[in-house]
Amino acid sequence: MVAIEKEIIEQIAKLDREAQIRVLEFARSLSRPQGIPGSELIARAHQVNFASADLDEMKQAIEESCERIGRYSIL
Numbered sequence: 001m002v003a004i005e006k007e008i009i010e011q012i013a014k015l016d017r018e019a020q021i022r023v024l025e026f027a028r029s030l031s032r033p034q035g036i037p038g039s040e041l042i043a044r045a046h047q048v049n050f051a052s053a054d055l056d057e058m059k060q061a062i063e064e065s066c067e068r069i070g071r072y073s074i075l
Contacts, residue, residue: 038062 001009012023036044042059050058 038066 012020015023038059041062042055045055045058
């Protein structure tokens with residue numbers, strides 16, 4: 001086993017179950033494809049000169065439709 005893997009396992013072993021689950025969720029999130037935050041999409045949309053009303057509609061759709069996980073908002 002590589003030294004860093006061994007150290008990670010040792011550190012995780014010291015944590016309570018809840019903290020271990022959080023570490024696992026974090027590790028899994030690192031391997032997921034990363035998207036672009038909605039706020040950045042809105043900023044980019046301004047660069048392509050969408051009508052203001054269209055931008056407002058997009059922003060509202062993003063805010064209403066984006067999934068929220070636990071206490072963290074994706075936006």
